[in-house]
Amino acid sequence: MKFVDEVRIFVKAGDGGNGAVSFRREKFIERGGPNGGDGGNGGSVVFVADPQLTTLLDFRYQQHHRAKSGENGMGSDCNGRGAEDMILRVPVGTLIRSTDSGDLLVDLSEPGQRFVAAQGGRGGLGNMNFATSTRQTPRFAQDGTKGEEVTLTLELKLLADVGLLGFPNAGKSTFISRVSRARPKVADYPFTTLVPNLGMVQYKDNLSFVMADIPGIIEGASEGVGLGHQFLRHVERCKVLIHLIDMGAEGEGREPLHDFDILNRELEKYSAELARKPQVVAANKVDLTHARERLEALTQALRERGIAVFPVSTATGEGMQALLDATAEVLFTGKTDKLQVEPPAKPAPRGERSKAPARKAPVKKAATRKAAAKKAPVRKVAAKKVSTRKAAAKKAPARKGPARKAAAKKSPAKKAPARKAPAKKAASGRSSKAPAKPVRAKGRRS
Known part of the structure; x- marks a missing residue:
């Protein structure tokens, strides 16, 4: 039809x-x-x-x-x-x-x-x-x-939940034929799809959604090149867009990142609202050797923009389930966490990089060195004090041996330091009544 x-x-x-x-x-x-x-x-x-x-x-x-x-x-x-x-x-x-x-x-x-x-x-x-009473024969x-x-x-405008976007021969028809029962024409030449195709995708837990495949968009479509924008109206009602990037495209000026920017520019020319819709970026045809070599550069470039890339192969089915899971999450829950990645930290400019770290690093080292220098003498002084205390402890028993023996007999060893104080006070001649009586007795006898 x-x-x-x-x-x-x-x-x-x-x-x-x-x-x-x-x-x-x-x-x-x-x-x-x-x-x-x-x-x-x-x-x-x-x-x-x-x-x-x-x-x-x-x-x-x-x-x-x-x-x-x-x-x-x-x-x-x-x-x-x-x-x-x-x-x-x-x-x-x-x-x-x-x-x-x-x-x-x-x-x-x-x-x-x-x-x-x-x-x-x-x-x-x-x-x-x-007819009235006065006009009975009108x-x-x-x-x-x-x-x-x-x-x-x-x-x-076809009603679809998910829309497929991409350059001609990007694999859109193969994609919709793999995830649904739609059977569009599939061939190895551009502009195979001339009319939009709809497919019902049966997802997990009895969930389903409608996917629309529209003809490929090329650069200059806003001026009427190719099929133009005459079919983009069919994805205006879509809640999520799947952007298929042809990683195996060969030819003059065909680079995955360049194709991605061109298609988004054409969407913005057609409708700003359509360009703001959430996009699930899929790098297709990763089963090819030269396509997989391009994948790392594309992933790194889009990561700097905060965009996640899903590598898939519509021919072999590689990565298709992860792509459908991310699409269904955005469609049914509205969450776009899987579509975004944290961009890498940007290095500081050369001028700031040379000034800021150069000033902070020496200050920290100088502070640690000064602290170590201050602590070193303190340890030596402490060591000297300890040695003097040990020497005093060795001399003390010789002078005050009898007092220590008497204290050891009367009380336990733990209380000995508490009873040393009166002995020292008595020796120093401070207030004590016990040694005062013998001194007076000696004076009277003489």
Whole structure:
């Protein structure tokens, strides 16, 4: 089926029926009075979002849609029949704009949502409605009003949770065919995908999401190069974007980091809101030898920007589960921790690098050396004091031996230092009454 995502159509609602002018004419009934009925209402044009549709192909070949008009009124108080509304079914995600003004009239983003694009005309009143006590035979009726007519532009934006972005031949079709049951065309030449493809991805714990694969974007797409931006509208509703980088691309000016910057620049030109959506960066085709050699340089370059890179191979399935886990976390929880990495610390400028460390390092060494120099004499003095104390301790027993022996007999060894003080005081001649009596006795005897 051919994919059509933008059409222009003309719709016209039905006109209302005219009221009837009629009088009652029956045998033996004179001047029966007016009995003209009212006209029926015209049908309206109503758009309904149908989840079973995925393209606007039906409107490409039938661009004029007219609803039926209401019937005219009749005699004998008979009203005309109203016309049924014309139902136009469109895919979910269709935007309806006024072609003349360009204003957005409605966004049919929910299944079953309805929108009346053209209101049907109202039926006119018959002459029986104009009869009064003073005007009993009105010979006129009211005509029905005309139905609305308008030219509309239908624009389809597919509803998908995850969108695939990348250069042509980056592996997007292979990716969606591996994770879902979608079977897009896969070939080894650029621009294989000419229309968007949708696939339902069955994730863990009965969770699922819709993935959209759009044709490749190249440099200059904003000026109409390649397929241009005509398909980027289908990923505007996506919550997460998977950016596939072709690591095996060869040719003039084809570098992975250069391709990444070009595609983001084209997204920003198309829509700033689309460029701000969270992106899961995947380095594809790492199963190739020269592609794996490029991986380290790309990872380091994006790490400096704080962006995480998921190396994958859509051909072999390497790294696909980790990529889906990161995508599902952003989609269902809104957390983007796995998409970001902490950038490496930036080295200080040469001028600051030579000044700051050079001043701090010598100060610390000088301080430690001074502290060591100050502590060294202190240790020697302490050692001298200890030696003098030991010498005094050796001399003390010779002078005060009897006092120590007596103290050792009367009290335990722990209390000996406490009883040495009175002995020293007594020897020094300070206040003590015990040695004073023998001194007086010696003086009296002499």
